[in-house]
């Protein structure tokens with residue numbers, strides 16, 4: 544028994560999306576939840592959230608996605624909502640270098656207000672606006688990958704809400720990152736306790752709950768990614784049978800074009 548979750552229950556995860564104003568956080572959420580894209584989105588004031596059901600690696604999740612205001616003047620309105628998050632998506636736009644530079648500050652703000660440990664929390668970096676013509680690109684995948692490695696962020700993906708590229712994959716990656724952290728926490732817990740006290744609620748890296756309801760969200764309800772069929776061991780390379788060394792970044796689908804670039808954590 545690896546955890547105390549009853550089988551066939553839906554796991555509710557709070558996913559918070561952070562990043563500079565205009566990088567496309569609201570568009571990302573809307574594309575994922577409703578498959579809609581609005582070229583003339585208004586700036587978010589404070590926070591908004593939407594639910595979406597998704598199956599990942601044979602488990603059902605309801606993602607409660609919190610879209611936050613990126614503009615500095617709304618700082619006080621967004622920060623109270625960081626607590627209780629299970630996953631944090633750090634967003635930048637590939638055509639906006641400042642938004643990449645801002646990731647450090649966003650990560651710091653989140654760690655401060657969510658009150659979680661940096662090395663125990665699942666962050667994922669998301670580079671949006673992948674559809675922009677190459678001449679407008681200001682941020683290279685490789686430099687973000689490097690920054691992620693230096694800051695203990697183990698998942699990176701580029702997306703386009705406009706072109707609907709990699710959007711579901713980004714959320715699947717986020718769930719997998721959460722799952723990975725949960726397993727690490729469980730292993731640590733077992734190492735510290737030979738006997739697990741089943742009457743004690745295990746608060747792993749973050750809050751999480753089980754629920755039986757559908758959680759609202761899109762009428763489309765549950766989304767099943769082809770990748771979601773892969774076992775959680777797919778946090779390892781999908782096309783390599785050998786066990787990779789720990790704490791190493793690899794590119795999934797290395798042969799794929801930039802459009803599908805994603806970095807994932809290696810167990």
Ligand SMILES: Nc1nc2c(ncn2[C@@H]2O[C@H](COP(=O)(O)OP(=O)(O)OP(=O)(O)O)[C@@H](O)[C@H]2O)c(=O)[nH]1
Nearest residue numbers: 564565566567568569570582584587613703704705
């Ligand atoms: N080319 C391109 N433009 C995008 C994409 N996503 C969003 N945009 C554009 O960027 C604008 C801002 O997107 P939003 O989703 O509102 O940005 P945000 O990060 O939520 O901004 P704040 O609410 O101010 O924090 C949109 O109105 C679109 O015009 C994308 O994938 N590609």
